[in-house]
Amino acid sequence: xxxxNAPYSFHSIKxxxxxxxxxxxxxxxxxxxxTFISVMMIHFLVQGLPNITWSFLTEAPHNNxxxxxxxxxxxxxxxxxxxxxxxxxxxxxxxxxxxxxxxRRGSIFARIVRFxxxxxxxxxxxxxxxxxxxxxIQFIGSGMDSALGxxxxxxxxxxxxxxxxxxxxxxxxxxxxxxxxxxxxxxxELRDASLALGATKWQTVKRVVIPNSITGILTGSILAVGRGxxxxxxxxxxxxxxSLPELPKxxxxxxxxxxxHLFVLTTQSPDVDKALPQQYATTxxxxxxxxLLNFTAVFARLRIRRKSL
Amino acid sequence: xxxxxxxxIVASASVLIIALIFxxxxxxxxxxxxSKTESISDCAANSKTASSSAAIxxxxxxxxxxAPEIYNPDSSELILIAQKNHLQPEVxxxxxxxxxxxxxxxxxxSISARQxxxxxxxxxxxxxxxxxxxxxxxxxxxxxxxxxxIAILFAAPLSIFSAVYVAFFARRRVREIVKPYIEILAxxxxxxxxxxxxxTVASILQNIFGLDYRLxxxxxxxxxxxxxxxxxxxxxxxxLSAVPKTYREAALALGATEWETAFxxxxxxxxxxxxxxxxxGVGRAFGETMIALMATGNAPLSTWSLTDPSRTFAxxxxxxxxxVIWGSLHYSVLFFLGALLFVMSFAINLLTEVFVRQRLAKKxxxx
Numbered sequence: 001x002x003x004x005n006a007p008y009s010f011h012s013i014k015x016x017x018x019x020x021x022x023x024x025x026x027x028x029x030x031x032x033x034x035t036f037i038s039v040m041m042i043h044f045l046v047q048g049l050p051n052i053t054w055s056f057l058t059e060a061p062h063n064n065x066x067x068x069x070x071x072x073x074x075x076x077x078x079x080x081x082x083x084x085x086x087x088x089x090x091x092x093x094x095x096x097x098x099x100x101x102x103x104r105r106g107s108i109f110a111r112i113v114r115f116x117x118x119x120x121x122x123x124x125x126x127x128x129x130x131x132x133x134x135x136x137i138q139f140i141g142s143g144m145d146s147a148l149g150x151x152x153x154x155x156x157x158x159x160x161x162x163x164x165x166x167x168x169x170x171x172x173x174x175x176x177x178x179x180x181x182x183x184x185x186x187x188x189e190l191r192d193a194s195l196a197l198g199a200t201k202w203q204t205v206k207r208v209v210i211p212n213s214i215t216g217i218l219t220g221s222i223l224a225v226g227r228g229x230x231x232x233x234x235x236x237x238x239x240x241x242x243s244l245p246e247l248p249k250x251x252x253x254x255x256x257x258x259x260x261h262l263f264v265l266t267t268q269s270p271d272v273d274k275a276l277p278q279q280y281a282t283t284x285x286x287x288x289x290x291x292l293l294n295f296t297a298v299f300a301r302l303r304i305r306r307k308s309l
Numbered sequence: 310x311x312x313x314x315x316x317x318i319v320a321s322a323s324v325l326i327i328a329l330i331f332x333x334x335x336x337x338x339x340x341x342x343x344s345k346t347e348s349i350s351d352c353a354a355n356s357k358t359a360s361s362s363a364a365i366x367x368x369x370x371x372x373x374x375x376a377p378e379i380y381n382p383d384s385s386e387l388i389l390i391a392q393k394n395h396l397q398p399e400v401x402x403x404x405x406x407x408x409x410x411x412x413x414x415x416x417x418x419s420i421s422a423r424q425x426x427x428x429x430x431x432x433x434x435x436x437x438x439x440x441x442x443x444x445x446x447x448x449x450x451x452x453x454x455x456x457x458x459i460a461i462l463f464a465a466p467l468s469i470f471s472a473v474y475v476a477f478f479a480r481r482r483v484r485e486i487v488k489p490y491i492e493i494l495a496x497x498x499x500x501x502x503x504x505x506x507x508x509t510v511a512s513i514l515q516n517i518f519g520l521d522y523r524l525x526x527x528x529x530x531x532x533x534x535x536x537x538x539x540x541x542x543x544x545x546x547x548x549l550s551a552v553p554k555t556y557r558e559a560a561l562a563l564g565a566t567e568w569e570t571a572f573x574x575x576x577x578x579x580x581x582x583x584x585x586x587x588x589x590g591v592g593r594a595f596g597e598t599m600i601a602l603m604a605t606g607n608a609p610l611s612t613w614s615l616t617d618p619s620r621t622f623a624x625x626x627x628x629x630x631x632x633v634i635w636g637s638l639h640y641s642v643l644f645f646l647g648a649l650l651f652v653m654s655f656a657i658n659l660l661t662e663v664f665v666r667q668r669l670a671k672k673x674x675x676x
Contacts, residue, residue, distance in 0.1 A: 015566060022568035026474035029467045033538060034487065037494055040505055040535075091322050098320035102313065109321075115662060116324040122589065122658045123651060124596020126623045127334065129630070130647040134333035138635075169326050176323070202312050230498025233598035233623070237630045259500040259599075266504050267603060279508075283501055294496040298489065 048284035051277040057285070061243065061261075061278075070282055072244055076255035077289065079248065080164055080235070081225045088168025089221045092175025096220075099176070100183040101205050121173035129234035132166030133158075137238065154252050161251035163239035170234055171224035178223050178301070182216015183209060185304055219300040226293035230286065232259035242268070258286045330651060338648045340641030341426050430642070435609035435620070437629060437639045444642045446649075448609040452526070452619030453595050456605055459530025459615060460537055460594040465587050467534075468542035476549035477571045488546065495539035503603035506532035511604065518616075522606055526619040529605030533597050537590040544589065548582025549575060585665040592657040596650055598623040622646045 059069035095113065103110030142156035155161075186209050194204040210217070232240075240257040242264040248255045262282045269275040432445025471491070475484050511528045514520060520527075552575050560570040576583070606618025607628065626643050633640045 015569075019566050019568040022572060023474070023478055026470040026478060029470035030474045030487065033467055033471050033491060033542070036535070037490065040502075043505070043509060044501075091319055094316050094319035095323060098316050102316065102320075112324055113320055116327045118662060119327055119655060119658045120323055122592050122654045123330065124592075124598070124623055124654055126596065126598040126626050127330065127647050127651045127654075130334050130337070130626065130644055131330045133630070133635075134337045134644065135329055138337075139333065172323060172326070202310075206312075226496060230496070230500070232498070232500045233627055236627055259498055262504060263500050263599065263603070266507060279504065283504060286498055287501060290496055290498055291493075294493075 044280065044283055044287065048280035051281035052284055056281055067278075070258065070261060070278075070285060072247055073256040073258045073261040073282070074285065075247055076160075076240075076244075077229055077258045080160060080167065080255060080257065081229050083160065083164035083251065084167040084171065084228050085221055085225055087165055088171055088224060089175055089217075091168075092172050092220065092224070093179050093217055095172075096176045096179035096183060097205060097210075100180045101201070101209060117173045117176050120169070121177075125170060125231055125233040128166050128170045129236060129238055131169070132162055132234060132238040136162040136165050158237065158239040158254060159252045160239055160248055160255045163235045163255070164251075166234050166238050167228045167231060170231060171228045174224045174227050175220045178220035178297075179213075179217050182213040182219065182304055185216065186212045213304075215300050216304050219297045219304070222293050222297040222300070226290050226297065229293065230259060230290045232257065232263055236260060236263075258282060258289070262286060334644055334648050334651055337644035338641055340636070341430075341638065341645055430645075433611050435625070437633075437642070442639065444639075446622075446646065448611040449620055449622050449625055449646070451611055451613065452605065452609065453621040453623075455526045455613065455615060455619050456530045456533055456601060456621055457591060457594045459527060460533035461587065461591060463531060463534035464537040464541055464590055464594075468538045468586075469545050469583060472542050472545035472549060473571055473576065476546050477567070477575065488543075491542050492539055494535065495543070497536075499536055499597060499599040500603070502532055502535050503600040506535075506600065506604040520616050522616065522618050524604055524606035524618060525616050526605055527615050529601055529619065529621075530615075532600040532604045533594045536597055536600065537594050540593055541586045541590045544586035545579070545583050548579040548586070551582075552578045581665045581668045585661045588657050588661050588665070592654050595621065596623055596654055598627040602627045622650055626650075 056069040057074065058071050060072050061068040061070065095117070099110060099113065103113075137156060137158060140155075141159075141162060142153070144155045145153050148154070190208050190212065191204055194208045195201070199207070235257060239254050240260040241254045242256070242260065244254070244256050262279060265275050265279045265282060266272070426444075429444050430446055432443055433447045434443040434445045435448050436443040475487055479487065506528050507524065510531055511523050514528060514531075515523050556574055556578055557570055560574040561567075565574065601621040601624035605620060605624065607620045607624060608618040609620045609625075610617055626646055629639070630643055633643060
């Protein structure tokens with residue numbers, strides 16, 4: 001229809017070939033990406049699932065990490081992300097509330113905050129690890145030790161608390177962005193109605209906006225947890241260790257972490273081939289944890305979006 | 310009132326954190342310029358093991374240059390022994406043997422190296438654990454550029470073309486399935502992707518191309534590309550979908566074909582967004598630690614060959630920070646590398662913010 005005048009001209013044929021080629025290239029790239037993801041997931045499932053046993057999930061590793069299970073690593077990871085959530089989510093939520101409810105259009109402070117959040121999202125994760133060493137351990141931790149007057153360092157060394165604090169700064173932008181989205185999904189009319197009834201801004205936020213977006217706030221926390229559970233780089237030298245005689249008891253103890261455990265198994269194991277089943281099984285456990293969290297978050301988010309439409 | 314003000318104050322936390330990162334990472338990095346004597350003896354103690362294993366590696370031929378790899382199932386027993394003796398990745402240390410011989414000049418040299426720290430940093434050797442520690446960041450810079458380049462080379466075309474297909478040619482239902490599917494990739498912990506590259510991608514590439522080194526920049530670059538693809542794909546697809554429908558309708562009405570509309574009208578219109586996506590991808594690629602640590606081979610070589618092992622800034626920090634003595638010169642140099650990474654990511658973010666996003670907003674507001 002578009003080429004009524006010249007259906008048989010050279011120009012039209014050339015165009016058509018380029019058109020096919022363009023679509024072929026685009027479809028080809030998509031196919032490569034999708035195939036790659038599928039191959040990777042199937043590879044892990046096939047190699048890993050048979051090695052998951054009850055004892056693997058409940059035992060501690062022994063014999064140089066070539067036998068036994070990963071229970072201390074699961075325990076450490078869960079403890080880490082819980083502490084991280086408690087530390088990070090309130091700050092992230094408050095920032096999101098400010099950005100969505102209080103910041104005026106074109107407010108310079110809001111723009112600075114937003115820029116800082118974006119920058120924070122782009123800072124390499126290893127730099128957060130250095131920040132953890134320089135600020136949390138060396139500055140706050142050692143400062144606490146000298147303030148408490150303890151001879152042996154209790155807080156001034158790598159520990160669960162500082163790793164959680166480091167991760168909560170890392171996941172802060174994730175929380176802020178998703179909570180803000182949830183807050184913006186609350187209809188304007190609800191706020192207006194509340195304000196018209198004589199409620200103050202803070203009452204509106206507390207009684208109307210937050211209860212209506214509680215799913216979104218939870219989603220943000222879950223996404224942050226999912227991100228935090230998979231990050232290894234920042235915690236390598238802020239508290240994670242590759243073997244532990246016993247489970248961490250307090251926040252000042254060091255801990256094992258699934259991702260770090262996988263890293264140690266694959267690169268520093270004395271007998272890599274013997275530890276191979278352990279590696280794949282650990283991968284599956286790590287993937288299960290992060291996926292479960294991510295899927296929950298994505299599902300909840302879809303529901304919020306549908307509601308807001 | 311109190312609640313409001315506390316929210317305002319808490320909201321500035323992210324600004325504060327940025328400032329603190331800036332302050333504390335740089336503060337520790339400044340230690341480079343103030344000399345501390347204890348670090349020399351620490352380095353000397355460590356270097357005993359380093360030079361003994363280097364002696365083993367140096368005697369043998371090319372295959373033994375594989376030693377810098379952390380994991381290497383195919384190579385000979387000898388490397389395993391060398392690795393057991395000294396688990397740190399910087400086993401390969403060609404110059405330290407020579408240094409071992411000329412012990413007299415060492416002390417003078419190490420003092421002068423401390424004085425000329427800038428010269429040391431600009432050097433071509435990264436040998437932090439030796440009697441004469443060399444902190445030349447040039448090989449690390451080359452390694453970072455190489456792996457980032459490979460990552461973007463793979464990731465950018467694949468994800469941009471995929472995004473074009475999903476945004477213009479795919480049916481709605483396909484789109485609703487494919488987009489979340491690719492975004493799953495963003496949820497993969499990087500250590501898992503590193504593991505996959507180390508085990509599978511490295512073996513496949515070596516079998517196909519017969520590479521000398523099992524772990525090399527190419528493998529690492531592909532690993533980084535896997536993490537970058539969902540970022541570039543998602544942002545590109547979002548911007549393409551945000552281009553006003555009128556553009557497409559106008560192009561089609563003027564007689565353009567589907568692909569002409571997609572590639573000559575829509576893609577140029579969304580170009581700032583695509584550039585932003587690629588820039589963010591670059592930022593992610595050079596800062597990625599675990600994959601670089603596991604799959605690039607981790608040898609600080611100053612070659613531009615894409616199939617040689619390489620080592621990035623982030624991987625260096627990740628590998629060495631755990632073993633370094635806090636407060637030593639080596640420690641400060643690692644913080645200096647971190648400061649460099651921070652500055653680079655900050656610059657990229659500034660660039661996308663000021664240059665790209667505002668331009669995009671202006672462009673679409675006019676329509």
